[in-house]
Amino acid sequence: SVSAESMQPDAESSNWKPPKHSKTPDQLDRLKKAVAANFLFSQLDEDSFSTVLDALVEKSIPAQNIKVISQGDEGDYFYVIEQGEFDIYIHSSGSLQPGSEGMGNKVATIGPGGSFGELALMYNAPRAATVVSAGKGGLLWALDRITFRRILMTSAFEKRKMYEGFLEDVPLLSSLKPYERAKIADALETVKFGDGENIITEGEPGDAFYLLESGSATAYKQNIDHPVKEYTRGDFFGELALLDDKPRAASIVAKGAVKVAKLGRDGFKRLLGPVEGLMRREEYEGVEQLDPLSQQKTVT
Ligand code: 1OR
Structure with a gap:
């Protein structure tokens, strides 16, 4: 469940300026294609959309089995997939010893246009799953926590809340x-x-x-x-x-x-x-x- 506190704008961000990471025309082109297929971006107005595009950073994942997110960690980035497939693993609480390599059970695989890593940022909660590259790795776009919460989260969060009861x-x-x-x-x-x-x-x-x-x-x-x-x-x-x-x-x-x-x-x-x-x-x-x-x- 969501505490009221977790929905407050981050205190440290009162004079926050969104990060701007310059991109080549080719990068911008690829980025636009990757987010076009993602529903979280579809409600953004033009200004918010360009703020988010500026803030995203390319992250290459050069091989299979690279851990992008570890269950239980604090949330730092939200990721959109441009290329490659990523497997999601969940272990139930208590089943993992500190330092253990076990990632639990595979519950999903996400591909191009998909995204992950939003839960910990939305709810100020530990990472709910481990995310690992499959295949030969891939290409991700990462959005920092504050830009995610300030710009992307509001509409996504409201929609999830709005439809939750109905979809149940x-x-x-x-x-x-x-x-x-x-x-x-x-x-x-x-x-x-x-x-x-x-x-x-x-x-x-x-x-x-x-x-x-x-x-x-x-x-x-x-x-x-x-x-x-x-x-x-x-x-x-x-x-x-x-x-x-x-x-x-x-x-x-x-x-x-x-x-x-x-x-x-x-x-x-x-x-x-x-x-x-x-x-x-x-x-x-x-x-x-x-x-x-x-x-x-x-x-x-
Ligand atoms: P996060 O910030 O907690 C791990 O970091 C991410 O894995 C998580 O956000 C989601 O974006 C993503 N349950 C929880 N997290 C999931 C799941 C999932 N699938 C992807 N993620 N389940 C799989 C549903 C098909 C539920 C399993 C019981």
Whole structure:
């Protein structure tokens, strides 16, 4: 949990000036590409974005098995991956003797465009995991603690808080770890619709997935004269077109005022892999209701 104190601006930074590390045009180019794929950067206004770009420092990781972060250490930098893969290890408290080489269990691997090291900086907590280079190493961009807290954290933190309660209530996501839901929160965007507006239109290409935050919505299909499905808070839709690269199979229409949490294609692919099986199972139920003729094909 977060103490109020950990959210106060750092006391030592009252006359703080953001660091400026000059970059070659090539570096700037690569850096922009690396952060373009990272959701934590997507909400920054132009000024904040350029402050952060100036403050980032390139860090080359020349080989496999180099420890970038050690679980239990104090947090100093936040990292964005430009190249290479990085493995995350966690050992449960007490299982590690001081000086031991054991890193615990591998819980995740993060690749280009991904980031790590934000937790210790956000919560003023010890590092929650050990991060080690995989493959042949890679290339990171490091952001110092104060610039992270001053510029990047505010929006990321608010979003994680804002969506935390809602995402806990979404049945589809209940098997995920809290940290995996936090990463989904980073990538979500709330969109509002008025009564009768189309959230999704049948036949169009699909570029997003939706969770229904509030209100309700109805699915219609051309050639079927009654609604084919109803959605309420915590339900999801828009997965079919993304899973199978097909046009939208139905229209989803807002019933009254509706708020949806929208997840773009990249975030969908990157973050919802673990629940793809669940979505496909739900899809079969959905298809049964959508079109009785396809039952033979989909019900096993
Ligand atoms: P940090 O500052 O604590 C280690 O330094 C970083 O590893 C951490 O921030 C996260 O950015 C990153 N649980 C905790 N930290 C994780 C996890 C994770 N994955 C990456 N990091 N879990 C894996 C979720 C797939 C939860 C495991 C129970």
